[in-house]
Amino acid sequence: QQPVQSPQAVILREGEDAVINCSSSKALYSVHWYRQKHGEAPVFLMILLKGGEQKGHDKISASFNEKKQQSSLYLTASQLSYSGTYFCGTEGNSGYALNFGKGTSLLVTP
Amino acid sequence: KAGVTQTPRYLIKTRGQQVTLSCSPISGHRSVSWYQQTPGQGLQFLFEYFSETQRNKGNFPGRFSGRQFSNSRSEMNVSTLELGDSALYLCASSRDASNQPQHFGDGTRLSIL
Numbered sequence: 001q002q003p004v005q006s007p008q009a010v011i012l013r014e015g016e017d018a019v020i021n022c023s024s025s026k027a028l029y030s031v032h033w034y035r036q037k038h039g040e041a042p043v044f045l046m047i048l049l050k051g052g053e054q055k056g057h058d059k060i061s062a063s064f065n066e067k068k069q070q071s072s073l074y075l076t077a078s079q080l081s082y083s084g085t086y087f088c089g090t091e092g093n094s095g096y097a098l099n100f101g102k103g104t105s106l107l108v109t110p
Numbered sequence: 111k112a113g114v115t116q117t118p119r120y121l122i123k124t125r126g127q128q129v130t131l132s133c134s135p136i137s138g139h140r141s142v143s144w145y146q147q148t149p150g151q152g153l154q155f156l157f158e159y160f161s162e163t164q165r166n167k168g169n170f171p172g173r174f175s176g177r178q179f180s181n182s183r184s185e186m187n188v189s190t191l192e193l194g195d196s197a198l199y200l201c202a203s204s205r206d207a208s209n210q211p212q213h214f215g216d217g218t219r220l221s222i223l
Binding site for chain 1: 143166200217
């Protein structure tokens with residue numbers, strides 16, 4: 001049930017773009033995205049619901065393709081503050097349980 | 111608005127002992143979820159409580175249990191500790207677990223010797 005995230009790690013220079021993918025083998029009801037910096041708690045970024053709606057948060061946006069059971073997180077014009085580990089959490093139709101991927105480590109360098 | 115509070119922050123136990131971890135959610139949040147975080151497995155769902163009822167449980171042995179009180183505070187208990195239980199245990203609260211952002215506490219770092 002654990003979704004699969006790719007890539008496992010990525011290194012960017014400031015200003016570059018990145019895409020993080022999350023896929024599940026099960027039907028999804030929603031997808032959550034969180035970012036965790038080293039030694040800190042995960043912080044909520046956004047939720048996407050069934051319907052393929054794309055959401056945005058500053059220069060970070062995401063899409064959800066429920067037919068393919070996939071979600072992608074788009075980081076544009078990356079900033080140093082974007083560094084951290086990004087987790088997708090998927091919720092199936094039974095609800096009330098978020099299954100997280102193993103995370104994607106993102107490092108933005110000057 | 112106070113965030114999610116977890117106590118204690120650090121714990122060291124030995125194999126065979128048991129441990130209780132505490133989580134106080136954000137005021138007004140009735141759902142509390144627990145997760146185990148390890149370097150190899152990432153964040154793994156343990157269980158979720160809402161209004162003192164467990165609504166969902168992850169794939170963990172029965173040694174892992176939890177409960178929620180009428181004020182929404184939650185505890186999780188791990189009995190007969192094993193070396194593999196060493197992890198960061200995170201709790202997260204939300205108004206309702208479904209379709210709502212989860213707000214995480216800083217976690218309890220549990221080390222088993």
